[in-house]
Amino acid sequence: MTPVRGGYAVDVPTVNVSERARSEQATVLSTFRAFGVTLRRLFTSLVKRDMPTISYPEQQRNYSERFRGTHILTVRDDGSLKCVACYMCATICPAECIYIEAGEHPNPEIEKFPRRFDIDMMRCIYCGFCVDACPEEAIVMSREHHQAAYNRDETLYSIEKLIQRPGINAKGPGYRPNRPFAEAKLFNPKEKDACAYPSVTDERHPAVLYESMIQKRQ
């Protein structure tokens, strides 16, 4: 096989160099043109105060409200964790970085809560599947992403650190796609009396009537 022009045995497609790059030949003139760019930028940042860089970490950018940063465990109005330790997040987690230990909640209406909820932030890949899987909107993501630490233990986030940590609320919450469902799930007390079948928390329920009857008798 005779080698084609350029020395390649196979036909390599020609790289399409743009018109501008082809015109910019490496000459003395183009060197000074580059200095011109630098001088123009110096002028805009010094005189017009139009600077593309910021003084991180004193200054920080605002991210999108769908940013998948470090997790937050949300709490109920009384400050207790919303999480019911259903393990959906630990099940879906592709990095297997969530460790949960469930406990018996004193309130039988809540029934289950996490005694321990650890996320290994070094293993986490910030995919947001845990947030998607959560049926209670108990885990959401924040807009912060600082993971610098002096040792590995600090990157293992426990419940305390996942609920509250410095600067967690400064930027607002990040990725929380289940928000509309969580709001719709809220109990509507107006509908309660419209139901023909009373709930056991209602005094019309036969079990409650029976209880009160026995109590009166005693």
Add this chain to the structure above:
Amino acid sequence: MPKVTINDQVYEAAAGRTIIQVADEFGVEIPRYCYHPDIGIEASCRMCLVEVEKLPKLVPACATPTTEGMIVRTNTARVQQAVRYAMEFLLLHHPIDCPVCDQSGECWLQDYYMEHAGHSSRYPGTQKTRRVKAVDLGPLVKLDRERCILCTRCVRFTRNVTKTGEIGVFNRGHAAEIAIHGDKSFDNPYSGNVVDICPVGALTSVDFRFKVRSWFLKETDSVCGGCSTGCNLRVDHSARALGGGIPGVTATEGTIYRTVGRRNTAVNKSWLCDEGRLSFHTLERWPRLRSARTRGTSASLDQIHQRFESIRREHGQAAVAALGSATNTNEALFLMKKYFQGRVDFRLGNETQTYQKQQDDLLRRLDKHPNTQGALDLGLAGSLNGLQGIVEAAERKQVRAMWIAFHPQLVGEDAPEILESLERLVRALDYSIVSTTHEFPWAANATVVLPMAAWAEETGTYTNYSGRIQIANRAVAPAGESLPLHTMMSQLLGFSGTQVSPDPAAIFDWMARETAAYSRMTYASIGPLGLETIKETVQ
């Protein structure tokens, strides 16, 4: 033998069986909640409705006996609609709290909803009837009345199986609910079974509650090591390291989370006693022995073999013996018998007198060792006269070196006099190798203490009180450097010039060729439900 046609397929059914029993026998799926083969028939859930030709209405398959020439259909549109309506009715007030429900993942409501219903509720979630949750029925069982579908399986279990009748259905109609008669506690010795048979999350086990979600569990068929009945059970253990690389919580050896009764009509039907069900917790009672402990000498099996040989040369064959126990597998005891040339005993207490005696009239037996019959079949009840005889022989210096393989009893406590005798034995011996599962104070004076795999950490066979040989499979990895006893014995035999595979199946096949009770058996022929051994015809 009536001929029954189910879905255009003709089956020969045994006389007097109901449609669902015939369908189960031949593998035709009929959905059901209230029907369970071992507790009697109720026909209350209406899930097993089927169409029978010449009958105007649909009939419950669980309560309709088969007759000659009966033509049954389980897949017509009418049946499917009836099942869908039954599901909608059962789920009407269901709280759908699957995230906190322990049954989730193995719930029949979830399974049948996906398979047969798939409807969306016509009833607003905020108006569902709320009932009492997390009621303590007894030390092992919790009741959630919201999830209950009133199939009355638990009621029939207490009425027909344990005959104690603690649980009942109270009130009528919409107010009907499961409760305990009076203020008694539901604490009979078989109470854990209601959790197994509850098709929904209404009855949950206090012991297992919230430990782990069911889909993380891996299932291994095994046999209970708690007594000589040898109930079939399923060990549910961790399948993968939960929590990834989190230090201190990663399970690499595997953890047993629960045991569930496995149906075997020849042994335990579907039941387990509570002691046997919780017997895996015995393994957590003492600290596990994770590596060998020695008093100056080497712990390698090669060196141990050399010492045994030199003692044999010096003091004669009789100076070396071994003590197993009826908690060891047949394979381990057989290899032990081979290596110690028959000078092996297993009798610690009075297990040979009690192993066939019942503790109650359901399952439990007085002998808390799973393999007494197997050890007897191997002819290990010989001239050593049990633990007492060996202690006396050792104190008279007739026996100088011994291998003592000790498993703690999984149910109850080992008798203190047995532990005392073991301590005396270890003191009296010149050279003692103790292979055991946990750190026991009586073994402190032994020359070498070797870690041994415990129940559920090794594969092997047990022969139960009636002579049924059953396989107990390995569920989790042995703790630390522990090895199964049959592995250690096969290595010792290797040093003495007999090459033995450490595979329990190969050891069993060898044992079957040499033991009368297991003749014409192979490991493969035992199967998941065990095999009756050949009864000795010699009087």
